[in-house]
Amino acid sequence: MPEIVDNFKNALLSSDEEGASAILDQYLLKHTPLQFVEEIVVKTLDDIGSGWENGDYALSQVYMSGRICEALLDRALPDQSGQRWHKPKMAIALLSDYHSLGKKIVYSVMRAGGFQLVDYGRVEVEELVARVTEDRLEVIMISVLMLSSALQVKEVVRRLSPRSDNLKIVVGGAPFRLDRQLWQEVGADAVGYTASDALHIASSLQGGKADE
Amino acid sequence: MSEPKMTSLQRVLTTLGHEEPDRVPLFLLLTMHGAKELGLSIKDYFSKGEYVAEGQLRLLEKYGHDCLYSFFYAPVEIEAWGGEVLYQDDGPPNSGQPFITDPSAISKLKIPDVKETPALAKVLEATRLMKKEIGDKAPIIGVVMSPFSLPVMQTGFDAYLEMIYKDRPLFNSLMEINEAFCVKWANAQLEAGATAICYFDPLSSPTIIPRELYLQTGYHVAKRTISRINGATATHMASGRALPIIADLTATKTAAVGISAAENIGEVKEACRGKLTVLGNLNGIEMIHWDRAEVKAAVQNAIAGAASGGGFILSDNHGEIPYQVPDEVLLAISEAVNHFGNYPLDWLVKDDD
Numbered sequence: 001m002p003e004i005v006d007n008f009k010n011a012l013l014s015s016d017e018e019g020a021s022a023i024l025d026q027y028l029l030k031h032t033p034l035q036f037v038e039e040i041v042v043k044t045l046d047d048i049g050s051g052w053e054n055g056d057y058a059l060s061q062v063y064m065s066g067r068i069c070e071a072l073l074d075r076a077l078p079d080q081s082g083q084r085w086h087k088p089k090m091a092i093a094l095l096s097d098y099h100s101l102g103k104k105i106v107y108s109v110m111r112a113g114g115f116q117l118v119d120y121g122r123v124e125v126e127e128l129v130a131r132v133t134e135d136r137l138e139v140i141m142i143s144v145l146m147l148s149s150a151l152q153v154k155e156v157v158r159r160l161s162p163r164s165d166n167l168k169i170v171v172g173g174a175p176f177r178l179d180r181q182l183w184q185e186v187g188a189d190a191v192g193y194t195a196s197d198a199l200h201i202a203s204s205l206q207g208g209k210a211d212e
Numbered sequence: 213m214s215e216p217k218m219t220s221l222q223r224v225l226t227t228l229g230h231e232e233p234d235r236v237p238l239f240l241l242l243t244m245h246g247a248k249e250l251g252l253s254i255k256d257y258f259s260k261g262e263y264v265a266e267g268q269l270r271l272l273e274k275y276g277h278d279c280l281y282s283f284f285y286a287p288v289e290i291e292a293w294g295g296e297v298l299y300q301d302d303g304p305p306n307s308g309q310p311f312i313t314d315p316s317a318i319s320k321l322k323i324p325d326v327k328e329t330p331a332l333a334k335v336l337e338a339t340r341l342m343k344k345e346i347g348d349k350a351p352i353i354g355v356v357m358s359p360f361s362l363p364v365m366q367t368g369f370d371a372y373l374e375m376i377y378k379d380r381p382l383f384n385s386l387m388e389i390n391e392a393f394c395v396k397w398a399n400a401q402l403e404a405g406a407t408a409i410c411y412f413d414p415l416s417s418p419t420i421i422p423r424e425l426y427l428q429t430g431y432h433v434a435k436r437t438i439s440r441i442n443g444a445t446a447t448h449m450a451s452g453r454a455l456p457i458i459a460d461l462t463a464t465k466t467a468a469v470g471i472s473a474a475e476n477i478g479e480v481k482e483a484c485r486g487k488l489t490v491l492g493n494l495n496g497i498e499m500i501h502w503d504r505a506e507v508k509a510a511v512q513n514a515i516a517g518a519a520s521g522g523g524f525i526l527s528d529n530h531g532e533i534p535y536q537v538p539d540e541v542l543l544a545i546s547e548a549v550n551h552f553g554n555y556p557l558d559w560l561v562k563d564d565d
Contacts, residue, residue, distance in 0.1 A: 013422075015377050052419075055418065055419070055453055055456075055474070057422070058418055058419065058420055058421045058422045058425075059419060059420045059421075060373050060376070060377070060420060060421045060422070060425065061422060063370065063373055064373065064377060096300075097306075098298065098306040098307065098308065099306075099369070100368070100369070100370070101369040101370055101373075104370055146303050146304075146306070147303065147497060147500075147534045147536065148300060148302045148303030148534075148535070148536075149303075151302075151536070174451065175497050178451070178473060178495055178496075178497035178498065178529075179495070179497040179498050179500075
């Protein structure tokens with residue numbers, strides 16, 4: 001098994017879409033797509049994410065890996081397959097910021113990890129609060145790059161706290177990486193320093209598959 | 213306090229020559245704080261070159277640091293290309309939607325006239341006013357986005373990464389246009405009175421792309437571009453790491469490198485010693501809530517790691533100090549440098565003993 005993880009990781013790091021696809025096809029001869037997610041994809045993206053965190057890999061590799069995995073899993077686990085995880089009910093948003101790469105990476109990684117989530121795109125506080133409330137979310141993932149945007153999370157928390165007991169607010173982005181206390185200062189419930197951290201946070205809050 | 217033995221410009225030139233000046237030079241790379249000094253909104257402040265010149269001169273006086281910074285905001289160049297700039301009340305202006313949405317648009321791009329386009333003309337005006345006032349007492353640091361990093365705002369980050377990986381001919385076309393613009397823009401700032409150019413190139417950082425890819429792309433762009441800029445450059449990674457590509461950066465003939473707060477400044481200094489001046493690496497985000505003891509520790513740590521032998525300018529890690537950093541912290545940084553940054557660094561030798 002480690003050999004296939006290594007091969008898959010090398011294909012992703014060198015942005016070899018065909019190589020990664022061939023590994024998936026080979027694997028599916030004897031296993032299910034969800035096994036591929038759990039045994040190969042999550043481990044690999046985890047490794048690449050922590051490699052970025054400690055300086056071994058680059059953001060472009062994280063991005064391309066996420067995109068390739070997302071495309072592979074869209075093929076192997078289409079939305080209508082009923083095999084994706086619909087819980088916790090969650091969405092991702094770029095808050096009051098115009099730097100969308102981080103959100104796109106996390107979205108891809110979450111999709112590649114077999115999760116269903118809504119992409120709110122770029123939103124201001126008002127719209128985010130309204131949509132989270134209306135959609136009765138269990139998890140909202142907020143991505144930012146600018147410090148001023150990160151500080152806006154405080155207002156989101158203040159306005160959502162009274163009405164959403166079961167909501168978890170997860171934050172990520174450069175200001176939170178540079179100041180490891182900032183996520184607590186803005187009142188978030190959790191922080192992700194890498195895209196695959198988001199997978200683990202969602203998994204820990206998971207109540208099971210919607211179709212189960 | 214005794215009179216300094218050197219002007220700021222002499223201090224900076226000495227350290228760039230890898231010799232020890234009278235004290236460690238301090239660059240407080242403040243952009244938006246000038247608006248506070250003038251009692252203006254950020255948007256109003258950046259609307260005129262005279263405001264920015266006045267703001268920078270007041271900040272120089274207030275904090276006693278060692279440069280004037282003619283940088284307005286990152287998307288000023290995007291504005292010149294016809295793109296959108298979005299202002300906010302408490303942070304730097306951002307670029308709006310990418311203005312290149314179709315690959316075929318690249319071959320039709322027209323390089324902005326760097327002297328006539330209003331967005332750039334106001335920067336040149338600010339530079340001229342600063343130069344008139346400061347003469348040769350302190351350096352004026354101009355800024356360009358590297359041709360390699362600019363497309364993040366021109367096409368959007370994701371589309372640009374896909375281009376780098378999947379469409380090298382298109383990438384090369386865009387680089388040719390961006391390089392021509394960057395050289396003209398840098399040289400116009402030097403002509404207006406800038407002493408040196410900060411070449412912001414975060415995309416070249418190993419934090420953003422792997423070194424192998426950098427050597428095929430941003431490295432060649434930097435070599436070609438820097439060789440055509442008529443003055444010294446400092447390559448800034450804007451919070452990205454630099455250590456794995458120090459030798460490559462040196463080969464681009466840049467004079468200094470702005471490094472990440474995530475890097476061990478002593479390790480970077482050893483890699484750079486005698487070849488590249490280290491610029492950094494105070495954590496601009498944490499700086500917001502530093503107390504005096506934290507300021508002292510951060511300044512001491514940076515000086516201890518990188519100041520020996522010159523070739524070091526104390527600065528933040530990003531090339532732009534957040535608007536939220538209070539005056540007291542900036543004053544405390546300046547005081548700490550005046551206390552711990554005087555050469556010879558006797559306190560450091562004593563501590564080593």
